[in-house]
Structure formats: structure tokens, C-alpha cells
Amino acid sequence: GAVVSQHPSWVICKSGTSVKIECRSLDFQATTMFWYRQFPKQSLMLMATSNEGSKATYEQGVEKDKFLINHASLTLSTLTVTSAHPEDSSFYICSARDQLGGREAFFGQGTRLTVV
């Protein structure tokens, strides 16, 4: 089945530093990947849609200069949280659709980011 690998699973960083999160589709090609943020006991908040070879589409209210997204290949998208602050601490999840498959999205394991 379709597998999406997200790395790292958890990361702790100091305020002001940057953190990169990787999202890979292991057995399919994904022209589009999605990045979500999830607060405790809440639903997924779509942050941006990552398009291979072009600029990401950010949702309203999401700072594109703070959350840098790169989708350089059909199997890899990265999210970089720049100049992290404690309020950026959250659970970040990526997902991808198999461009040759159905409409369902497959999700990575998530990344727990803690900024201290």
C-alpha cells in the first residue's frame, strides 16, 4: 500500500533556530503533498499545499516566510520552520496523494516539534 514517511518523529530545538521536516512518499509519486498542523485534541489545520516543481500554496493566515516549503521531487517535500518560537510547538503532519491512485490521502507519522 501507499506509504508516506515523515522524519523526524520528534524534535526539540531552541528558540530562534530552524527545523526541517521531511515527508517522503516511499512507493508512489506525489505531485501534491499537504502540510497540516494539529493542536492538542483538535482537528487538522491545513497549512499549505506543496506542488512539485512550483511554489507552495499557503492557507490564509499561514506565514510563508516562516514555514518554508520545498517540493523538489515527486517523492519529497520539506517543511522548514524558520526562527522557531515556543508558540510554533505543535504536531505537524504531512500527507500525499498517489497521482495514479484514488482520491484518498496517505499520511506520514507526524512530527512533534517542541521549541524551548
Add this chain to the structure above:
Amino acid sequence: AQSVAQPEDQVNVAEGNPLTVKCTYSVSGNPYLFWYVQYPNRGLQFLLKYITGDNLVKGSYGFEAEFNKSQTSFHLKKPSALVSDSALYFCAVSPASGGSYIPTFGRGTSLIVHP
């Protein structure tokens, strides 16, 4: 715009009893409907989907869901709950044609299965 409502924040059920997690949706045209499960500190796992055809859809781990067009519902069901089914469940919808295929998620329902 499409939307999903999961009216229950939490569902409690005894092990061995049937369970139902409710979902209603709103979308222009025909819907694609999905259920996902999330265990603590994990991503979402795909359970099942409705695209077209039979209204009763069977998915992973013994779960099934029934599409009801007139009630715009897609409730998740399982005949006999297991303690290991305890998790957070998300319903999602996207339009079958036109518009954005990006799914819209409900806010999630926490399922607690008691031994």
C-alpha cells in the same frame, strides 16, 4: 464550500458492543467520503472511503461505513468493539468533481472502548 460535522467529541462503548461514530457532510455535487484513525502521537491511517457504488463500504480492522445521500451522512460502524479501537477518528469529504480535491476534515471523535 465543503464541510464535515462530527457531532460527538467522544464516544464511549463497552468492549464487544457495536459502535457508531457519526459524520455528516456538506459538499457541492457528489461527495468522496473518507474515514481515518489516529493513534496518540501518530499520523492518520486511512480506514475506508466511499467513491461510488454500494452504500455500505467495508474497510480496515472490521470497520464499515454507510453512505446515506438523503441524510448526507457517512457514519462509521463496527459490530464488536475492541479496546484497541480506542483512538481519534476523523471523517473527511472532498467533491467528486470540480472544486478542490483537498479533503476537508471534521474535528474528530475520540472513541473510548472500555474493557
